[in-house]
Amino acid sequence: MNLSWRASGFNHRVSLRQAALAVVFAFAAQHALSAQSAPVAGGTLNWGVETEPRTLNPQLNGQDKVELLLRNAYENLLARNADGSFVPWLATAYKVSADGKTYTFTLREGVKFSDGATFDAAAVARNFLNAREPAYSGGSSLATLISHVAAVTTPDSRTVEITLKEPYSPFLTFAARLPLLSPASFDRPNLKAGGIGIAGTGPFILHKYDKGQEIEFVKNPDYRWAPANTGHQGAAYLDRVVYRFLPESSVRTGALLSGQVDVIEGVSGNDAGLIRKNPDFSYRQALNTGTPYSLFLNVTYGPTQDPKVRRALLEGLDVGGIIQSIYRGQRTRAWGIVSPIDPLYDRRIEQAYGNNPTLANSLLDGAGWSTRDSAGFRTRHAQRLTIDVIQAQATVRDQRDVLLQALQAQARQRLGVDLKINYVDDGTYTDVRKSGKFGAIANSNTPPDGIDIEGHYLPVDRGGALNYSRSPAPELSRWLQAAAGTQNTAERKKAYGELQQFAIKEQALAVPLYEPEDQIAAATYVQGIRFRPFAQMPENPYDIWLTRH
Numbered sequence: 001m002n003l004s005w006r007a008s009g010f011n012h013r014v015s016l017r018q019a020a021l022a023v024v025f026a027f028a029a030q031h032a033l034s035a036q037s038a039p040v041a042g043g044t045l046n047w048g049v050e051t052e053p054r055t056l057n058p059q060l061n062g063q064d065k066v067e068l069l070l071r072n073a074y075e076n077l078l079a080r081n082a083d084g085s086f087v088p089w090l091a092t093a094y095k096v097s098a099d100g101k102t103y104t105f106t107l108r109e110g111v112k113f114s115d116g117a118t119f120d121a122a123a124v125a126r127n128f129l130n131a132r133e134p135a136y137s138g139g140s141s142l143a144t145l146i147s148h149v150a151a152v153t154t155p156d157s158r159t160v161e162i163t164l165k166e167p168y169s170p171f172l173t174f175a176a177r178l179p180l181l182s183p184a185s186f187d188r189p190n191l192k193a194g195g196i197g198i199a200g201t202g203p204f205i206l207h208k209y210d211k212g213q214e215i216e217f218v219k220n221p222d223y224r225w226a227p228a229n230t231g232h233q234g235a236a237y238l239d240r241v242v243y244r245f246l247p248e249s250s251v252r253t254g255a256l257l258s259g260q261v262d263v264i265e266g267v268s269g270n271d272a273g274l275i276r277k278n279p280d281f282s283y284r285q286a287l288n289t290g291t292p293y294s295l296f297l298n299v300t301y302g303p304t305q306d307p308k309v310r311r312a313l314l315e316g317l318d319v320g321g322i323i324q325s326i327y328r329g330q331r332t333r334a335w336g337i338v339s340p341i342d343p344l345y346d347r348r349i350e351q352a353y354g355n356n357p358t359l360a361n362s363l364l365d366g367a368g369w370s371t372r373d374s375a376g377f378r379t380r381h382a383q384r385l386t387i388d389v390i391q392a393q394a395t396v397r398d399q400r401d402v403l404l405q406a407l408q409a410q411a412r413q414r415l416g417v418d419l420k421i422n423y424v425d426d427g428t429y430t431d432v433r434k435s436g437k438f439g440a441i442a443n444s445n446t447p448p449d450g451i452d453i454e455g456h457y458l459p460v461d462r463g464g465a466l467n468y469s470r471s472p473a474p475e476l477s478r479w480l481q482a483a484a485g486t487q488n489t490a491e492r493k494k495a496y497g498e499l500q501q502f503a504i505k506e507q508a509l510a511v512p513l514y515e516p517e518d519q520i521a522a523a524t525y526v527q528g529i530r531f532r533p534f535a536q537m538p539e540n541p542y543d544i545w546l547t548r549h
Helices: 009-036 064-070 121-130 141-146 171-177 183-187 249-257 269-276 307-316 319-327 357-366 400-415 426-435 451-457 474-484 489-506
Strands: 044-049 078-080 086-088 091-096 102-107 149-156 159-164 204-210 214-219 240-245 263-265 281-287 291-297 378-380 386-392 418-424 440-445 510-515 517-523
Touching: 044 064, 044 249, 078 171, 086 091, 091 171, 102 121, 102 171, 121 149, 121 159, 121 183, 141 451, 159 171, 249 263, 249 269, 249 517, 269 281, 269 517, 291 307, 291 451, 307 357, 307 400, 319 400, 319 510, 357 400, 386 400, 386 426, 400 418, 400 510, 418 426, 451 474, 451 489, 474 489, 489 510
Parallel strands: 044 240, 044 263, 386 418, 386 440
Antiparallel strands: 078 086, 091 102, 102 159, 149 159, 204 214, 214 240, 263 517, 281 517, 291 440, 291 510
16 A cells, blocks of 8 residues: 655644554455455465475374474364363264273264275274384384273274273373374385375375475365364365475575465564564464473483583573574573473473573582683583583474574583584484483474373383483382373372472473474465464464465
């Protein structure tokens, strides 16, 4: 809209006010018209994304950002409301036995996998039974969670019963969110890698994958089984969705502003301000559930074996200042072991530690690291205080490389500690984790309801696939067992709160950095964008349509 006027003095001020109001009303009217307009079928959505998949198998995917892509084609038994309650989806109902060991799911009729196979009890059972195969799931979080299952039975074609070895309160969350594959998929040679031919029931079908470039999904014309808390029922509005892999934040923003893509996710703090000021684009953000991006400190190797060294890092760094500086106020500083939006979050940990270099340096002196070399790093017995920090290259996103560099600089300046950052490929990452020869690993994940807590704090030999601190402390197992054995949320929160105090404040097994969140920026002609309820990750484009532009 172009506005021009001539005036001076009081009349000029009035004209300015009138013009400003005209702009406001014009944009309000425009957005109201867009919001009230009926959805339009057809078209292609181009979405710039930060992360390329390591695998296209949704059951083995360990990259939270990749769920946006995979949820196009693969679905779950139950959905969630914003308050965490469960909503019927591929299962119309569920019940849990009085002893908490048997979960019964009643399945929706009329559902088909995209390869034509019928969605029935046998298909669902095949998914859970195959997850128990070590050759398929070995070493993954899937293997740990499925280990609770004693038996899977199918009383009839619409009923699946899953019996556990013992009561396990997070199981419903796991079972409800397991992406389901067509039975024929389990016989395909590309099962673990995923891709075309690994069929799901979703509103879109994987059509093409150009590694390093883009991945394309096309509409599933037969789709008729969305959960009730979506924006509509029936087939998706869009004909096609193309995700372009654009790992650099500035490149994604440039692609959006220049019209090369319609939507982007993963917006830097600097770019968020730029986009918010532009009336041609919308901007949304939401915290995720799960474990914050944290520096997990290895208690079994190198200097971090000493709790004083670990506590010095926890207490001495100004994490809040670093987060504010890098993300321009667009990220939330983390304090605990789980996201603030999770019902199990215990906020008593907030402000309980950190930004106290005097205490930190005293701890390091007491640990024997009292001399310094010519570069200013602390030494003991002529050895520099060096901590090897491992960061998987596949999960370097959201300016995490910049964040680690800032932590590295501050650790040197404030504490005389050498944080040696190592970016590694998937194979090296797996080998290093197995060897246990590392000082710290930086990581986050999003599963809610205590699944994420178990992954990070169960002993490694008991299924702690994400236990990068490698702590075998019996206290951790005791609290985790207590939380898993009850359905009472208050009791579970109490157990996790005690674990949090011990793991963070007392033992410094991790240095929480920031709460993972998702950001979506889009041209205003893109309608129906939303985050998944509860998890608050970007939802697939099932409800999205494009207005004329």
